[in-house]
Amino acid sequence: MNGDLVPTEPVLDGELVGEPKTLVRRLGSGWRRAGVVPPKLKSSQLIQWWLKNALRWLVRLPSRFVSGVGRGVVVAARAWRRWVRVRDYREAAEQSEKLADKFVEIRALTLFRWKVTGAVVGAVAAVLLVLHVLYGGIVLWSAAGLVSVVLAMVGRRKDGSPGRKAVLGGPRTLAWTMDSQLLVDAFRDAKLIGKDETLRLVERAARVGEGWAVTVDLPATRKAADVIKHRDALASALAVDEVQLIVERVRGRGGHAGRVALWVADEDPYAGSPLRTPLLDVERWDAWRPVPFGRDARNRRVDLPLVWTSLLVGAIPRQGKTFATRLAATGLVLDPYARLYVFDGKGGKDWEAAEQIAYRYVCGDELEHAYAVRDHLVELVAEVQARYARMATLDDEICPESKITPAISRDADLGMPITGVVIDEVQVFLENATHEQVGGKKTTLGAYIADLLTYLVRKGPAAGVVVILATQRPDSNTIPSRLRAVLGSRFALRVMDWRDSNIVLGEQMNTRGYDASTLLPSHKGVGILRPDGETDAGADMIAMTVRTYYMPNAEWRVICARGRALREAAGTLAGHAVGDGAARSIDSTSVVKAIVSGTADGWVVDLPEPLAAVVDYLGEELDEREFVPTSELVEALEVEAVTFAREMSELGCKPLRQYVPDGETSRRVRGYLTADIRAAVERVASDEIGSQGGDQA
Ligand SMILES: Nc1ncnc2c1ncn2[C@@H]1O[C@H](COP(=O)(O)OP(=O)(O)OP(=O)(O)O)[C@@H](O)[C@H]1O
Structure with a gap:
């Protein structure tokens, strides 16, 4: 501190500048700012994930290619064998038990196909030989490359498919919309049509509202009412919840007892926000x-x-x-x-x-x-x-x-x-x-x-x-x-x-x-x-x-x-x-009179079923007619014949046979006497009133 000058470090003059942008960074920020790129694709993690997957795919490609070619060879060989042995024809003949008759024909066809195979192989070999002589080894390599690519494509295993069975895209539940055979199979699985029966497509599967609709004709003798009845079996066969499957009989013009309209909703059609009136x-x-x-x-x-x-x-x-x-x-x-x-x-x-x-x-x-x-x-x-x-x-x-x-x-x-x-x-x-x-x-x-x-x-x-x-x-x-x-x-x-x-x-x-x-x-x-x-x-x-x-x-x-x-x-x-x-x-x-006098009509008394329904159906005819055929009642009341007969006989109404007019002639049919029905009503009435009286006594 005596006033001497002390030397110091040199003082530098300058300004702060940003780090120069590298090409990768510039591309990255351009990508992130680009309006056309969807926001999802701007995530660096996503891009990394994609790159990783692409790399993995490339690494696995050779082995997948080789196994694809292997499978392709097997598939092609099987197809050729099937063809050369005339398998489809042979099977058809076997099914119709005419194999013996068709044997000579099948043999001749087999021989012919072997010859075709030999000729094709010979021709291809000859062409390759000529080309090889003309252009050298490149020809054989190109041919081998082309064949292996084709074989790899043939042998390509589809995602989720266990083996070679083809699968349709999308959820299983919608497969039938693309392949009507699956719909036929579903009807068969649900036992709505027989093994040898099929459906006729009236309208192809089409998108209607929030679901898929299709209209089919059942085979003759099969009824739409049965499909409605067994809707849950069909829903199970189609792998949808039964609330999603709507089955209706097509009525009116163009409709008949065997025409069914199906509609399969994409999701529960009764869920969702309430509907305003x-x-x-x-x-x-x-x-x-x-x-x-x-x-x-x-x-x-x-x-x-x-x-x-x-x-x-x-x-x-x-x-x-x-x-x-x-x-x-x-x-x-x-x-x-x-x-x-x-x-x-x-x-x-x-x-x-x-x-x-x-x-x-x-x-x-x-x-x-x-x-x-x-x-x-x-x-x-x-x-x-x-x-x-x-x-x-x-x-x-x-x-x-x-x-x-x-x-x-x-x-x-x-x-x-x-x-x-x-x-x-x-x-x-x-x-x-x-x-x-x-x-x-x-x-x-x-x-x-x-x-x-x-x-x-x-x-x-x-x-x-x-x-x-x-x-x-x-x-x-x-x-x-x-x-x-x-x-x-x-x-x-x-x-x-x-x-x-x-x-x-x-x-x-x-x-x-x-x-x-x-x-x-x-x-x-x-x-x-x-x-x-x-x-x-x-x-x-x-x-x-x-x-x-x-x-x-x-x-x-x-x-x-x-x-x-x-x-x-x-x-x-x-x-x-x-x-x-x-x-x-x-x-x-007069009110009381109307109510009380109704006893004979059967509506004041609490009649058990099916008597109540019979009385209701007959109305005034209960007094006017003498006999009513069972078939008429079963049809009108839509009841099951055996149960109906049992319940009626439990109520004391036994069926008997009587002649009824049938056009010019007459026919003997089973049925009930209206007198028996009236008697049953009265029995129930007296039991009921009696029991009420008894209760009160
Ligand atoms: N159409 C509708 N859509 C959605 N929700 C409904 C509908 N109708 C009724 N609900 C719901 O169901 C509830 C019960 O309805 P409601 O009172 O009519 O039942 P309820 O069967 O009369 O019952 P309770 O026998 O106890 O009188 C209502 O509070 C309402 O939230």
């Missing part, structure tokens, strides 16, 4: 028009006719029964001329919104509620009787048949509006065991309500009354067979077993391929609809699986509010909705 978007509806109810698997709209029919909805709890019932009722709510009787045996708030439009409304499961339901039904039965009386006095122009028409139903002066009776959890009322005395006969409140409903379902449609019943207990004790037998349309959401399904959908529907117990718990709102055969919707088909529209409470409230506004505007709001909910006092004598 189109009725939310309409201002009003005409109750005479079928109401939009849901969509089928192929997303086709399914409408439910209400007028001229009645509906039973059955399901175990929480499957969408109330929702489906409300959907059906919506068609009536949005028609200002329609009148609604709403009885809710559950007593929750599901039907609360309908109170503002209902002509009669009962909500609850107490005794007083059951009495109120009874009184309202008695009132309605009297009303139906009055409507018939009034229709009889109308001239033919207004009322051409003894049936209500759209014009009559909207004419306020005539006072015959379409009237919907909607009862949710109907079993609550039907199971009420409180003693009742009806027309001098002892019965229960539940049985009486069942009789009133039976009358309404039988006689009501022509007078404009539509009965809609929903129950979570579709067993035979809850809904008496006399009531079930007359309910026209049925809708079964998931139920416990096939018996319950048959109770809702009808006798033996499970054996025809319709079993609501096979629906999945996750399929809320999905059910099997059996439309009334009397309506247009039911004329063409037995049943179909429908995914109902989803209409939660909030939307239901909107619809009911709209229904009220429409009625206020049309001046049709009446009854409970305007605070006048008490049943009118009526002279119930």
